[in-house]
Amino acid sequence: MSFKSPLEGIDEKFEMIQILNEDGEIVNEDAMPDLSDEDLVEIMRRMVYTRVLDQRSIALNRQGRLGFYAPTAGQEASQIGSHFALEKEDFLLPAYRDVPQLIWHGLPLYQAFLFSRGHFHGNQMPEDVNAVSPQIIIGAQITQAAGVALGLKRRGKPNVAITYTGDGGASQGDFYEGINFAGAYQAPAIFVVQNNQFAISVPVEKQSAANTIAQKAAAVGVPGFLVDGMDVFAVYQVVKEARERAVNGDGPTLIETMTYRYGPHTMAGDDPTRYRSEDMNDKWEKRDPLVRFRKFLEGKDLWSEEKENEVIETAKEEIKAAIKKADGHDKQKVTDLISIMYEELPSNLKEQMEEYKEKESK
Amino acid sequence: MMDIKMEDQKTQTKTTQSLTMVQAINDALKTMLEQDETTILLGEDIGKNGGVFRATEGLQEQFGEDRVIDTPLSESGIVGTSIGLAVNGFKPVCEMQFMGFIYPAYDQIMTHASRLRMKTMGHYSVPMVIRAPYGAGIRAPEIHSDSMESIFTHMPGVKVVCPATPKDAKGLLIAAIEDPDPVIFMEPMRSYRAQREEVPTEKYQLPIGKGEKIKEGDDVTIITWGAMLSVAKQAAEQAESQGIGCDVLDLKTLYPLDRNLIAESVQKTGRAVIVHEAHQTGGLSQDILSVINDTSFLYLRAPIERVTGFDVPVPFFALEDHYLPTAKRVLSSIEKAVHF
Ligand SMILES: Cc1ncc(C[n+]2csc(CCOP(=O)(O)OP(=O)(O)O)c2C)c(N)n1
Ligand SMILES: [Mg+2]
Numbered sequence: 001m002s003f004k005s006p007l008e009g010i011d012e013k014f015e016m017i018q019i020l021n022e023d024g025e026i027v028n029e030d031a032m033p034d035l036s037d038e039d040l041v042e043i044m045r046r047m048v049y050t051r052v053l054d055q056r057s058i059a060l061n062r063q064g065r066l067g068f069y070a071p072t073a074g075q076e077a078s079q080i081g082s083h084f085a086l087e088k089e090d091f092l093l094p095a096y097r098d099v100p101q102l103i104w105h106g107l108p109l110y111q112a113f114l115f116s117r118g119h120f121h122g123n124q125m126p127e128d129v130n131a132v133s134p135q136i137i138i139g140a141q142i143t144q145a146a147g148v149a150l151g152l153k154r155r156g157k158p159n160v161a162i163t164y165t166g167d168g169g170a171s172q173g174d175f176y177e178g179i180n181f182a183g184a185y186q187a188p189a190i191f192v193v194q195n196n197q198f199a200i201s202v203p204v205e206k207q208s209a210a211n212t213i214a215q216k217a218a219a220v221g222v223p224g225f226l227v228d229g230m231d232v233f234a235v236y237q238v239v240k241e242a243r244e245r246a247v248n249g250d251g252p253t254l255i256e257t258m259t260y261r262y263g264p265h266t267m268a269g270d271d272p273t274r275y276r277s278e279d280m281n282d283k284w285e286k287r288d289p290l291v292r293f294r295k296f297l298e299g300k301d302l303w304s305e306e307k308e309n310e311v312i313e314t315a316k317e318e319i320k321a322a323i324k325k326a327d328g329h330d331k332q333k334v335t336d337l338i339s340i341m342y343e344e345l346p347s348n349l350k351e352q353m354e355e356y357k358e359k360e361s362k
Numbered sequence: 363m364m365d366i367k368m369e370d371q372k373t374q375t376k377t378t379q380s381l382t383m384v385q386a387i388n389d390a391l392k393t394m395l396e397q398d399e400t401t402i403l404l405g406e407d408i409g410k411n412g413g414v415f416r417a418t419e420g421l422q423e424q425f426g427e428d429r430v431i432d433t434p435l436s437e438s439g440i441v442g443t444s445i446g447l448a449v450n451g452f453k454p455v456c457e458m459q460f461m462g463f464i465y466p467a468y469d470q471i472m473t474h475a476s477r478l479r480m481k482t483m484g485h486y487s488v489p490m491v492i493r494a495p496y497g498a499g500i501r502a503p504e505i506h507s508d509s510m511e512s513i514f515t516h517m518p519g520v521k522v523v524c525p526a527t528p529k530d531a532k533g534l535l536i537a538a539i540e541d542p543d544p545v546i547f548m549e550p551m552r553s554y555r556a557q558r559e560e561v562p563t564e565k566y567q568l569p570i571g572k573g574e575k576i577k578e579g580d581d582v583t584i585i586t587w588g589a590m591l592s593v594a595k596q597a598a599e600q601a602e603s604q605g606i607g608c609d610v611l612d613l614k615t616l617y618p619l620d621r622n623l624i625a626e627s628v629q630k631t632g633r634a635v636i637v638h639e640a641h642q643t644g645g646l647s648q649d650i651l652s653v654i655n656d657t658s659f660l661y662l663r664a665p666i667e668r669v670t671g672f673d674v675p676v677p678f679f680a681l682e683d684h685y686l687p688t689a690k691r692v693l694s695s696i697e698k699a700v701h702f
Pocket of ligand 2: 195197199200
């Protein structure tokens with residue numbers, strides 16, 4: 001005899017969850033999140049603001065006024081929807097593309113710009129912001145999230161640790177180790193994989209033989225959900241429920257959001273036309289998270305062009321002010337870096353400091 | 363002086379082409395893919411995208427997805443599978459997108475690639491090359507600019523190679539691929555497109571373990587490699603205009619070191635300035651200091667100078683200019699040694 005592969009039928013278990021379709025219609029009434037009109041408007045405001053921030057950041061980068069920047073347009077529902085389901089005290093461990101979540105968690109814009117410029121003040125979270133700065137090393141934040149979550153559990157906090165990675169990130173050893181540890185500890189962690197279909201140029205199909213990233217959770221005994229990442233309701237609701245389970249002691253959740261980045265990988269010379277077709281871009285742009293949510297809100301008379309323009313203008317002004325503030329911030333010198341290496345400076349660094357001070361004074 | 367070993371001795375009419383370093387690397391990989399079907403390339407974005415620096419541009423198209431593999435995003439996976447392929451008779455050449463991303467693979471290199479020959483008494487070996495763009499100077503973000511050769515030169519069982527010019531890059535990369543043991547091949551990314559040079563179109567090897575005297579002078583020896591070679595040469599020219607003659611040594615291989623080259627020169631000049639962009643403490647300059655101590659101590663006329671990066675992580679963007687050794691810093695060390 002031959003045994004049946006346990007993979008048979010697995011796809012049905014990981015069907016994509018959608019609440020709001022491309023046309024702005026509710027297709028899953030039962031799953032509708034419980035959100036007030038103010039909440040709905042606030043979610044839209046944040047998504048529009050984030051889109052503007054992306055456009056301005058790209059422009060500022062091209063003018064040489066920003067350094068490292070990873071475009072976010074297309075991923076607003078994944079980013080804003082997942083973040084909106086959190087509480088202020090929850091702990092964020094973002095990847096380099098997740099600057100918007102950090103900003104909505106309380107990181108001042110000018111600090112986000114300083115981060116982009118490589119100034120360490122950009123990594124210095126305000127006292128009331130529970131977060132670490134964006135991770136460059138793919139996957140490293142995932143095991144750390146398990147630890148933050150374990151700490152929250154040990155201290156009896158009704159909070160979660162949430163971490164983000166991409167479809168490529170789900171191939172790192174750290175990814176498996178992180179979700180497995182959190183599962184073993186039943187720690188209150190939420191792992192969001194924003195599957196934007198590419199890791200730089202490599203399509204998600206080349207990352208794994210698994211049809212979904214969500215199903216990888218099953219291997220470590222953790223629930224995994226595949227969500228329409230262009231649908232802010234679906235993302236919000238799945239994260240909300242994951243959060244509830246986590247604070248109730250029911251352990252971590254893995255969430256895969258199906259999304260797309262419209263722009264290049266980063267602003268450092270990536271050319272997406274080398275690996276993506278116009279057809280594919282068009283297909284995904286038709287699923288745009290802002291377009292469908294705008295339609296939904298307009299149908300409820302909660303949004304208008306006028307309102308949107310107001311948000312756009314405010315965003316532009318705030319961005320301008322934040323860039324000015326970042327420009328005015330003290331430049332960092334090598335001696336500043338040496339001085340923050342240890343609590344107490346070892347003698348070799350003291351010597352190097354002296355050598356350098358001489359140079360900087362010239 | 364350049365001892366280029368031509369594979370085909372009969373073709374005396376050697377043709378060359380003008381290439382940048384990144385093109386020369388591409389040419390070396392192409393040559394090996396053409397001439398040795400056990401050569402196989404692995405890495406993130408190396409296929410369709412041709413690598414983020416375009417070092418593998420066009421190779422997947424020419425040699426197919428089975429020989430130029432876009433891997434899943436996992437450095438430990440890339441190096442581990444390369445070890446497996448090597449044990450199975452292949453010559454894997456894998457790319458770390460930046461040297462700063464090699465750390466997740468460190469265990470595979472340190473604990474396995476470096477020891478397999480010894481612990482199996484030669485039954486298995488790991489003829490693998492790990493290509494790793496390294497170093498500062500291209501305004502990259504955090505962790506992209508590391509220069510961590512000394513964690514590999516400290517590791518018995520691997521060789522560490524670092525070319526400074528297009529011609530050396532091709533000859534040394536071919537030698538590394540044909541070498542029967544694991545080689546960490548460090549590519550100075552800020553030199554990728556800095557210079558063009560006539561590079562032989564044929565297959566040729568340059569010897570691993572051999573450095574070269576790039577410039578001749580009597581008063582002081584400057585020892586360096588990779589991206590710092592051009593900085594050292596600049597400083598040497600400035601010193602010469604003050605009447606100080608410099609021997610400039612390009613080590614090219616960092617493990618094993620070309621001890622004779624260092625000893626002969628220092629015994630002549632009696633002075634040495636070592637230049638590297640890695641952090642000072644534990645940097646390769648300390649091994650070079652020991653070579654001089656072991657071979658040339660009684661010839662020294664001045665303490666040995668070191669011009670290195672500082673003991674801080676390489677800073678990002680413009681601040682890297684203050685971290686990296688400059689010709690000015692090298693010159694002042696040359697003067698210090700000469701006027702001791
Ligand atoms: C350990 C490590 N390896 C390689 C890289 C280089 N790199 C930066 S982003 C990236 C692709 C990441 O893709 P994905 O996880 O899907 O996230 P996305 O950029 O699509 O949001 C790679 C290979 C890195 N930053 N860290
Ligand atoms: Mg991706």
